[in-house]
Amino acid sequence: MSLALKALKKSPWVFHVNTGACNNCDIEILDCLTPRFDVERFGIVLVGSIRHADVLLISGPVTKICLPRLKRLYEQAPKPIKVIAFGACGCMCGIFRDGYNVVGPVDKYIRVDAYIPGCPPKPETIISGVVKVLGTL
Amino acid sequence: MRIAEYLFNYLVFPGFVFSAVVGLLTTWVDRKVTARVQYRVGPPWFQPFADMVKLLGKETIVPAGAKKTGFLVAPIVGLAAATLASMILWLVNLNPEMSFIGDSIVVIYILTIPAISMILGAAASGNPLGILGASREMKLLFAYELPLVIAVLTTVYKVGSFSLGAIIQHQAQEGIMLGSVSGVISFIVIILCAQAKLTFVPFDIPEAETELAGGSHIEYSGSALAVVKLTMALMFFVMPIFIVTMFWGGISFSGWSILTSILKYVAVVVIMVLIKNTNPRVRIDQAIRFFWGPMFVLSVIAMILAVLGY
Numbered sequence: 001m002s003l004a005l006k007a008l009k010k011s012p013w014v015f016h017v018n019t020g021a022c023n024n025c026d027i028e029i030l031d032c033l034t035p036r037f038d039v040e041r042f043g044i045v046l047v048g049s050i051r052h053a054d055v056l057l058i059s060g061p062v063t064k065i066c067l068p069r070l071k072r073l074y075e076q077a078p079k080p081i082k083v084i085a086f087g088a089c090g091c092m093c094g095i096f097r098d099g100y101n102v103v104g105p106v107d108k109y110i111r112v113d114a115y116i117p118g119c120p121p122k123p124e125t126i127i128s129g130v131v132k133v134l135g136t137l
Numbered sequence: 138m139r140i141a142e143y144l145f146n147y148l149v150f151p152g153f154v155f156s157a158v159v160g161l162l163t164t165w166v167d168r169k170v171t172a173r174v175q176y177r178v179g180p181p182w183f184q185p186f187a188d189m190v191k192l193l194g195k196e197t198i199v200p201a202g203a204k205k206t207g208f209l210v211a212p213i214v215g216l217a218a219a220t221l222a223s224m225i226l227w228l229v230n231l232n233p234e235m236s237f238i239g240d241s242i243v244v245i246y247i248l249t250i251p252a253i254s255m256i257l258g259a260a261a262s263g264n265p266l267g268i269l270g271a272s273r274e275m276k277l278l279f280a281y282e283l284p285l286v287i288a289v290l291t292t293v294y295k296v297g298s299f300s301l302g303a304i305i306q307h308q309a310q311e312g313i314m315l316g317s318v319s320g321v322i323s324f325i326v327i328i329l330c331a332q333a334k335l336t337f338v339p340f341d342i343p344e345a346e347t348e349l350a351g352g353s354h355i356e357y358s359g360s361a362l363a364v365v366k367l368t369m370a371l372m373f374f375v376m377p378i379f380i381v382t383m384f385w386g387g388i389s390f391s392g393w394s395i396l397t398s399i400l401k402y403v404a405v406v407v408i409m410v411l412i413k414n415t416n417p418r419v420r421i422d423q424a425i426r427f428f429w430g431p432m433f434v435l436s437v438i439a440m441i442l443a444v445l446g447y
Contacts, residue, residue, distance in 0.1 A: 002194075003190055003194075004190060004191060004193070004194025004195075005194070006190075007186075007187045007188075007189075007190035007191035007194065008191045008194065010183070010184070010187035010191070011184065011187045011188045011191050035175060035176040035177045038172070038177040038178050038179075040168070040172060040177065040178075040179060040180050041177075041178050041179070041180060041181075042180075043180055043181075043184050043187060043188070047351070048346045048349075048350035048351045048355075049350045049351040049355045049356075051198060051355065051356055051357060051358035051362070052351065052357075052358065052362060054191070054195070076198070078195045078196040078197070078198050078358040078359050079195075079196045080195070080196075
């Protein structure tokens with residue numbers, strides 16, 4: 001394993017994008033940064049710009065208006081980038097499956113490396129999902 | 138032979154390699170203290186190094202709307218300037234004879250270059266948020282430079298010389314600057330100015346994670362971002378050393394004083410981190426009013442006290 005990959009495992013910077021979720025998943029993501037779970041122990045931090053990101057965390061089903069933006073974000077990200085579909089909606093549209101404005105789950109449009117199911121996923125599940133996606137490197 | 142010696146000084150000790158390692162360790166102290174203040178565990182000690190290696194291994198993107206040369210050269214200029222400032226300060230601290238006339242002025246000049254390079258890089262990135270960050274950085278630069286220079290001039294007036302070597306020797310013989318009233322006031326002023334220079338939280342207006350999403354370095358990625366982060370780490374290393382040199386008797390590596398030197402350095406760093414963690418961000422107009430109002434008045438009072446002999 002090369003040094004850069006080893007370092008990537010030790011400091012995955014996460015960029016979080018909401019493509020139409022109900023906001024519950026987003027609250028759970030912020031839960032991971034609280035003293036109880038503290039993912040900064042593993043070097044995981046939330047970054048504000050896609051150019052700094054190593055992991056693209058996508059919550060919610062993809063809506064019509066978000067689709068071009070999601071594709072653009074994926075193109076703007078510096079490679080290698082890992083994509084995580086987050087929550088029941090990110091994995092398979094969840095309760096919004098029949099929505100008039102929903103065009104499908106995330107993996108219909110971009111390559112997804114890990115799925116974290118749950119409505120919303122527990123913080124333990126999130127940490128386990130991140131560990132798994134780092135294992136695929 | 139002199140050139141080889143200077144190159145070694147610039148690139149290895151006490152220049153680039155040494156400053157980068159200690160600077161990155163200092164950013165770890167920052168993150169760890171921040172975590173402890175928030176009742177978290179915080180990252181392990183090698184975290185900043187892992188971040189650096191990872192960023193060097195990633196793709197560097199030049200945005201379509203950017204001016205390529207300016208965008209990529211600006212961080213390197215900032216890094217070179219921060220390294221030079223660190224080298225001058227350390228050489229003078231280790232051996233006061235290395236000092237030359239007016240080197241405190243040179244250091245103040247060099248310490249503004251990383252901020253200017255950040256302005257250039259952000260303006261060249263073509264990102265509206267980046268340009269907003271650059272404009273805020275410029276306003277902040279105008280705001281904090283005035284009290285910073287007057288605070289440094291207080292020490293210079295008391296010593297009667299612009300050379301760093303003379304300042305260190307004067308403090309070794311006649312007591313540190315912090316022992317006098319004017320010294321304490323200038324110390325408070327310069328700590329707050331350093332907070333703005335390092336764009337730490339009460340004055341992190343150019344970066345503003347929540348509104349500008351990284352601001353002046355929003356478009357940097359991969360190795361360019363690594364250079365930007367390294368420049369910030371170096372500045373975080375240089376500013377406390379500058380403050381310790383000016384007001385707290387400097388750093389020395391002989392015998393037991395190595396321990397007190399490290400303690401002084403860590404004390405200044407922890408003061409900065411605690412200010413960072415206990416204050417909300419101010420607006421740019423509030424920051425300018427703060428530096429040109431209370432801080433300017435305080436630094437002038439310190440200057441007057443120094444002239445009166447306190």
